[in-house]
Amino acid sequence: MTLSGGLSRPGERDRPIIKFMEIDWTLCLMLCLIAGAGSLMLFSVAGASWEPWAAKHLIRFGIYFVIMVGLAMVDLRVWFAVSYPIYIVGLLLLVAVELFGDAALGAQRWLVIGPLRFQPSEVMKVGVVLALARYYHGLSADSAKFSWRLIVPVLMIGMPVLLVAHQPDLGTAMLIALTGLAIVILAGLSWKVILAGVTAALVAIPPFVLFVLHDYQRKRVLTFLNPEADQSGSGYHIYQSKIALGSGGLLGKGFGLGSQSQLNFLPEKQTDFIFATLAEEFGFVGCFSVLLLYGIVIFMALRIASISHSHFGRLAAAGVTATFTLYVLINGAMVMGLAPVVGVPMPMLSYGGTVMLTVMVGFGLVQATRVHRYTEVTSGKGSLM
Incomplete structure (x- = not known):
């Protein structure tokens, strides 16, 4: 049907103008509002200055917004076709980080190609989603529930997670692992398997913290459990x-009047x-308003996923x-002391071009x-061929 509800001629829906009008502009508006709020906060923490963060934040968002609109016009069958190639390229880039990566601040997470410096782990956040969505598109409901075929998504998730964790980048590794797990569950994994996995994970957490994590990562976990023990140090x-x-x-202290950020007591105030x-600066009301915007974006995106006619589209979205x-x-949990500090930014609000591009x-x-x-x-075929 057309936008007016009537029947369309064959191929009419493929016209660029029709595709452009089919974009969810309300969702776009919500993203703009979040990015705008981020720019205001970056303007504030820089001492009422557009430099060095707020102006770049807005410019990047404008460029990436155009990219988002362009990608929205790409047919799902094209996304489907490039799913495995994107995943494989991302995996090869992670291996390249291990071999030739640029190290900074005790971590080897970046690749430098000419003037370009980027984190391949960001590619995998999208690559894992696409690859898993394509894999499950070709599986029956019974196979997705539980079968030997589960080995494939476990490997597809596990390989990038291990490579990213070794950089080390625990926050990104957690994001990739949890995103992959969410797709596997949404694809129809048996609840018995889910409960068994949760139980095994809970049992594995103590030895993982004690024997697998790096010393500084273990210290973050212990600090999370008792931050008051070292208020001037790790806490x-x-x-x-x-x-x-x-x-x-x-209601907050007022725009630009936050003592913790303005006087530089608060570390990483821009990220x-x-x-x-x-x-x-804006108190409970400001936080609730921004979280409401996030909630609306999440709800609208899930609704878009639910109306897709293809299994691939539903899982990818x-x-x-x-x-x-x-x-x-x-x-949010990290900032409130409900989770260890793992270096995960607040999307669209925090300063950072790579994460914004990924989002x-x-x-x-x-x-x-x-x-x-x-x-x-x-x-769809449930194989890597």
Whole structure:
């Protein structure tokens, strides 16, 4: 049917103008509002200056917004065709990081190609979603519930997670693992297997923390459990964040008047702890408003996933939404002292071009799922060939 509800001529829906109008512009508006709020907070923490963060944040968002709209026009069958190649390229780039990666601040996470410096782990956040969505597109409901075929998605998730964790980048490794797990569950995994997996994970956490994590990562976990034990050392981040959160009260201290951020008590105020700055300056009302925007984005993206006629589209859109949701939950919990500090930013609010690009490419896929929701992807095969 056309936008007016009548029957369309064959091929009419493929016209670029029709595709452009099918984009969910309300979702686009919500993303713009979140990015705008991020720019205001970055302007504030820089001492009422557009430099060095706020202006770049807005410019990047503008460029990535255009990229998102362009990707929304790409047919789902094209996304399907490039799913495995994107995953394989991402995996090879992670191996290249192990061999030739650029190290900084004790971590080897970046590749440098000419003037370009980037983190291949960001490619895998989208690559894992696409590859798993394509794999499960070709499986029957019984095979997705539980069978020997589960080995394939376990390997598809496990390989990039281990490579990213070795860099080390525990936060990104957690995001990839949890996103992959979400897709496997949404694909129809048996609840008995899920409960058994959760039980095994809970049993494995103590030895994992004690014997697998790096010393600084283990210290973060112990600090999370008792941040007051070393308020001026390892617990400084969480302690200052809690002060900022609590001092904001109901309405906050006012725009640009947050003492923790303006006086540089709050570390990483432009990235990991931007939400604490928001809480200090705009209080509970400001935090609730921004979280409401996130909630609306998540709800709308899940609704788009639910109306897709193809299993691939449903899983791909849901996987992107899961990644976005995990960003919000992990950063929010981290800032409030409910989770260890793992370096996960608040999407669209925090400063950082690579993460923003990943998020906007993901929403390009979500929008493509909406624009091409009637497209039947029929050539799915549950193999890596």
